Amino acid sequence: MDFNLMVEISPLLIKAAWITIDISVRSLFFGFFVACGLVFLQSFRFAPIRWFARGYISVIRGTPYFVQLLLVFYGGPSIGFRLDPITCGVFVGAFNIGAYMSEAIRGSIESVDSGQAEAARSLGFGRAQTLVSIVLPQAAALMIRSVGVLAIVVVKNSSLVSIISVVELTYQAQRLIGSTYKPLEIFTLTALIYIIIVYAVMGIIELAYRRAMRYTTL
Amino acid sequence: MEFDFTPVITYFPTLLQGLGVGLLVALVVAFMSIVGGLLVAVISVYVNKVVSWPLRFFIWLFMTTPLLLQLYFLYFGLGEWILIPAILVGILGLGFHYMAYNADIFIATIKAVSGGQYEASRSLGFGHIATIFYIIVPQALIRSIPQLGNNMILMVKDTSVLSAIGVAELVYASQYAISVTFRPFEFFIVIAVMYYVVNIFMELGQAWLERMTAYRR
Amino acid sequence: MSTENQTDTPDTPMVEIRDVYKRFGDLEVLKGINLTVNRGKIISIIGPSGSGKSTLLRSVNHLEVIEKGSIFLEGVQVNRPDLKGLAFERHINHIRQNMGMVFQHFNLFPHLSTIDNVTLAPRKLKGMEAKAAREWGMELLNRVGLAEKADVFPNWLSGGQKQRVAIARALAMKPKVMLFDEATSALDPELVEEVNLVMRSLAEEHMTMLIVTHEMGFARDVSDWAMFMDGGVVVEECAPQKLFSNPDQERTRNFLKKHLQG
Amino acid sequence: MSTENQTDTPDTPMVEIRDVYKRFGDLEVLKGINLTVNRGKIISIIGPSGSGKSTLLRSVNHLEVIEKGSIFLEGVQVNRPDLKGLAFERHINHIRQNMGMVFQHFNLFPHLSTIDNVTLAPRKLKGMEAKAAREWGMELLNRVGLAEKADVFPNWLSGGQKQRVAIARALAMKPKVMLFDEATSALDPELVEEVNLVMRSLAEEHMTMLIVTHEMGFARDVSDWAMFMDGGVVVEECAPQKLFSNPDQERTRNFLKKHLQG
Amino acid sequence: RDLNEIRDDVLQVVNSGAYPPFSFVDTQGNLVGFDVDIAEALAEKMGVKVNVQSSPWNGIIAAMVGGRFDACICSMSDTEERRQAVTFTDSYYSAGLAVWVQDSTNDVNSMDDFAGKRVGSTLGETGNQWAVENADGNWSNQTFQGLPDMMNGLTTGRIDIMIADDVPVMVAIRENDTKIKMIDVGDLPRFPAAISIQKNQPELLAALNVALAEIKADGTYQAIVDKWIGEGANIE
Numbered sequence A: 001m002d003f004n005l006m007v008e009i010s011p012l013l014i015k016a017a018w019i020t021i022d023i024s025v026r027s028l029f030f031g032f033f034v035a036c037g038l039v040f041l042q043s044f045r046f047a048p049i050r051w052f053a054r055g056y057i058s059v060i061r062g063t064p065y066f067v068q069l070l071l072v073f074y075g076g077p078s079i080g081f082r083l084d085p086i087t088c089g090v091f092v093g094a095f096n097i098g099a100y101m102s103e104a105i106r107g108s109i110e111s112v113d114s115g116q117a118e119a120a121r122s123l124g125f126g127r128a129q130t131l132v133s134i135v136l137p138q139a140a141a142l143m144i145r146s147v148g149v150l151a152i153v154v155v156k157n158s159s160l161v162s163i164i165s166v167v168e169l170t171y172q173a174q175r176l177i178g179s180t181y182k183p184l185e186i187f188t189l190t191a192l193i194y195i196i197i198v199y200a201v202m203g204i205i206e207l208a209y210r211r212a213m214r215y216t217t218l
Numbered sequence B: 001m002e003f004d005f006t007p008v009i010t011y012f013p014t015l016l017q018g019l020g021v022g023l024l025v026a027l028v029v030a031f032m033s034i035v036g037g038l039l040v041a042v043i044s045v046y047v048n049k050v051v052s053w054p055l056r057f058f059i060w061l062f063m064t065t066p067l068l069l070q071l072y073f074l075y076f077g078l079g080e081w082i083l084i085p086a087i088l089v090g091i092l093g094l095g096f097h098y099m100a101y102n103a104d105i106f107i108a109t110i111k112a113v114s115g116g117q118y119e120a121s122r123s124l125g126f127g128h129i130a131t132i133f134y135i136i137v138p139q140a141l142i143r144s145i146p147q148l149g150n151n152m153i154l155m156v157k158d159t160s161v162l163s164a165i166g167v168a169e170l171v172y173a174s175q176y177a178i179s180v181t182f183r184p185f186e187f188f189i190v191i192a193v194m195y196y197v198v199n200i201f202m203e204l205g206q207a208w209l210e211r212m213t214a215y216r217r
Numbered sequence C, D: 001m002s003t004e005n006q007t008d009t010p011d012t013p014m015v016e017i018r019d020v021y022k023r024f025g026d027l028e029v030l031k032g033i034n035l036t037v038n039r040g041k042i043i044s045i046i047g048p049s050g051s052g053k054s055t056l057l058r059s060v061n062h063l064e065v066i067e068k069g070s071i072f073l074e075g076v077q078v079n080r081p082d083l084k085g086l087a088f089e090r091h092i093n094h095i096r097q098n099m100g101m102v103f104q105h106f107n108l109f110p111h112l113s114t115i116d117n118v119t120l121a122p123r124k125l126k127g128m129e130a131k132a133a134r135e136w137g138m139e140l141l142n143r144v145g146l147a148e149k150a151d152v153f154p155n156w157l158s159g160g161q162k163q164r165v166a167i168a169r170a171l172a173m174k175p176k177v178m179l180f181d182e183a184t185s186a187l188d189p190e191l192v193e194e195v196n197l198v199m200r201s202l203a204e205e206h207m208t209m210l211i212v213t214h215e216m217g218f219a220r221d222v223s224d225w226a227m228f229m230d231g232g233v234v235v236e237e238c239a240p241q242k243l244f245s246n247p248d249q250e251r252t253r254n255f256l257k258k259h260l261q262g
Numbered sequence E: 001r002d003l004n005e006i007r008d009d010v011l012q013v014v015n016s017g018a019y020p021p022f023s024f025v026d027t028q029g030n031l032v033g034f035d036v037d038i039a040e041a042l043a044e045k046m047g048v049k050v051n052v053q054s055s056p057w058n059g060i061i062a063a064m065v066g067g068r069f070d071a072c073i074c075s076m077s078d079t080e081e082r083r084q085a086v087t088f089t090d091s092y093y094s095a096g097l098a099v100w101v102q103d104s105t106n107d108v109n110s111m112d113d114f115a116g117k118r119v120g121s122t123l124g125e126t127g128n129q130w131a132v133e134n135a136d137g138n139w140s141n142q143t144f145q146g147l148p149d150m151m152n153g154l155t156t157g158r159i160d161i162m163i164a165d166d167v168p169v170m171v172a173i174r175e176n177d178t179k180i181k182m183i184d185v186g187d188l189p190r191f192p193a194a195i196s197i198q199k200n201q202p203e204l205l206a207a208l209n210v211a212l213a214e215i216k217a218d219g220t221y222q223a224i225v226d227k228w229i230g231e232g233a234n235i236e
């Protein structure tokens, strides 16, 4: 192992890691709203709106992420939709993970025993109030867990964003190998950075989970 | 941008071949990740920490790093000591990666099978291992089908990452064709459709399995 | 509060069920049920499993939507087909606040402490102040004998205690009628009595109650009127003394014979 | 098969419980229990919730490990502290094959059809052929009146049917003693009788049985001996006729009074 | 985008960033190399500002066709098929395919000796296309995502023979002291490396060609060659 090299290039990798983090955080943030929107659309009584949401989720989950990236980033300009690479990474990332997240959110809501909603309704609570006061607090813990798993997926998927010329962590590592011919050192370092990021994400999830448990006890 | 799909027709057999390779890899990986995941889960739930902890750590490593990086590491990083053929690297990388995810599911479903089931089996005279094998694992498997199906659907798409180490699957085939014909979008659209068709079949298969096992839960 | 609420004259029946029909898919579960419950009266509904008792009770609270017929609470129609969307939502929420429902499986909110379970509805739906709500909640918990469990979470309570909290919760909105759906049948035999005691005390205070139960002894003791259902129809209804000693119908006799034996 | 098995002489008691102690953490649940069950006898164990009835029954089957005392099945010690690891595992599996246990919540295997639930143990543990096992399974299902449900899965059965299958399953290994832990208390009242009938038929065939139950009527009718437990000790044991009409102990009388009332 | 729009903005140029010495990142993280310097020299002559970026090879083609970049100065070989989709300028250097083996290998002396061997090439490059079209079942092809990967494959023995453009490999051998050698197996195709731009951009094409001629004429070009390829090298 060439430790001098590892020390020398680590600032470059860390800089690239920030881009990975930036894209991941923003994708997750906006993805959450996309997901809530999709869950909301699926609760419509008007069937075509539900079908649209189901179809969207199915197509997004059924096609590879990097193809989605390429089509939007490189195909977009020809229909007048031009985004800079990082914005495009966030945009596609959010709409991609939103589809997965909406399923996770729906699942955790459905996991709450239907007797809970019935009990609330029988007390005179309205639909929205039942959701907010009774169902969501009980779904929160599971929701944080399953959304948390997706957060890790987002971090790891961000390595695919390199295909639209974003120099994130994995691509930077590949480029550095190209000029240094030292794959082992660079991969070890890169993996270490990913592990740290993912570990931090897992810590945040755990924290949020505990918070949720506390909130649920009002 | 005007589309011209004639090059796609020329390379269609190559694409189909690539799809076949991808699906073959997926099949092996599915088998490996389900059987392996189950094994890991059973060991982590039932065997003491000394044995299960290193195993969990190994699995955890695969869960926390991008697949692409793992493949590169196995292929080039380890290349200085041991040469694993590309397709095997792909299968191992994907296999371990999804083994980690599947093990997580199995651990949860094994724990969800009620203690009453274990006791009932023991009270019939089944031993610990026989109980796990005949009673706990089958029930955990049935309960895992929905999440397992999701994972396997994700995994099929992830076979595309194997193009990076030269495994001639669908994306690889398309890259070759694109570099010759310079018709990227036509090929991307076609492979997206191909993946989507596979995905639909898998979703149908999953729904069928869930239906077939619904009354066994 | 809507104007329909003003029909509160002494001789209006509290609950009226008129010719109610309900089906699930191909299965007809209620086939023309009629029942009138006067203020302060206690009605027991008995019948074999699957006869439609729960469905009837749930229809009264509009947890099931009936196909035909009508249900009134103090002269106000519960299932108002003329109201749609939000207007109906408002209407039914208001109706439900006047009916307390107690379920077989308690359905306490596991994320809330006992007192919060009881006071959530008055706080959120009537805007009761936290302090007043706590006092009111303690009064109710006291009444079911669980004041000392106010800050405990439902998972730490025994089944009988859970059900008593559920009753307190249902009472918190000062309902005009209480609906009990097998309130004691998920309980261990020893715990049944403590819940029955609470229900008896409600009876003494002339709470209007509709009780679905499998406990014939309790039904006989406590109720003013008894109804035997089978296959979605009312087979027989009369004073409980008569129903449990000398019913008119063969079917009723068969059902009860089996019970008095066990 | 171990040699200890040969002590099968006519005058060995079937089950012997000698001075058994068991605690969970700080809670002493069994405080020196003694009981002898002779071949073909039926013993009922009654007592309030938490008195340790289930724990005692589970200790007999070694589902709970007792702290002190010993338990014998036909003279063979169940809790053998001298055996360790795999040797004990073999020993206890063999012992358990000679005891059938029926649980309150049935614990049928949901992934197996009714007949497979019944025949799994004889097939896997005795190596019975598929065909012979099916015949044997059908015989048992016939006996509990469920032959026509052989290929149905447990989730499609009613509670009473489930419990009857559970009994058939326990009988499949031809046990020498059957342990029932509140076999009917999770059932709807209408379904209790069908399970009781099956248990009565076992009694008529002189199956040795240990029955924990809350149904006093059934306990009185069916058993040869009755035992009242409270707080981890045996308060009183005698012939059921005496226990249920004129018990010696004040505690027993209190407990039974409440029940005969309900 | 046509030339006028570019003049108002910047010339967007792309390369793969993993093809030393033509384009790669140095240990300070800067994108450098022959292609980068050529791009800057051309822009200076054309009087436009330039922005050089890198993108993985499989994104570059989509980028060019989709119009994300104005020019790909990325050592791309000019082939007949590719001309269907993009326009090429005059060649800015000439790349020849060459065959490489480990120093210790002695049994490969002609194309006949390829039989039964594992032959490596870079996915999407002309060497790969040549290897696929000529293999005919005689040898097995194995591909890599870039030259560094492939050279790693050759030195570790994943492949027996490597087919690649000669210049970058020679530079890499010199810089890294790699234990491989070139062997002469007779005629292999040579492809001119040219700048690719979108179709129907005559002004941009003309301007690039003029600028290219100018830097060759005034010695700028040779200076860049000296710097990256080797003192006095001739790669035209």
Ligand SMILES: Nc1ncnc2c1ncn2[C@@H]1O[C@H](COP(=O)(O)OP(=O)(O)OP(=O)(O)O)[C@@H](O)[C@H]1O
Pocket: C024, C027, C029, C047, C048, C049, C050, C051, C052, C053, C054, C055, C056
């Ligand atoms: N949501 C539903 N969908 C379909 N069928 C239903 C539904 N709810 C109840 N049923 C059916 O309607 C019939 C009547 O059910 P109901 O729960 O009213 O009976 P019940 O008299 O309360 O019986 P039990 O004493 O077992 O509670 C049953 O056959 C039941 O299977």
Ligand SMILES: Nc1ncnc2c1ncn2[C@@H]1O[C@H](COP(=O)(O)OP(=O)(O)OP(=O)(O)O)[C@@H](O)[C@H]1O
Pocket: C188, D024, D027, D029, D047, D048, D049, D050, D051, D052, D053, D054, D055, D056
């Ligand atoms: N695994 C355990 N861990 C801790 N305490 C236990 C455990 N099992 C039982 N107990 C406690 O031991 C006591 C006796 O329990 P047991 O289940 O034997 O009572 P029981 O007589 O069967 O009551 P029931 O009629 O309610 O079934 C109870 O206080 C119970 O809470």
Ligand SMILES: [Mg+2]
Pocket: C053, C054, C055, C182
């Ligand atoms: Mg009911």
Ligand SMILES: [Mg+2]
Pocket: D053, D054, D055, D181, D182
């Ligand atoms: Mg018990």
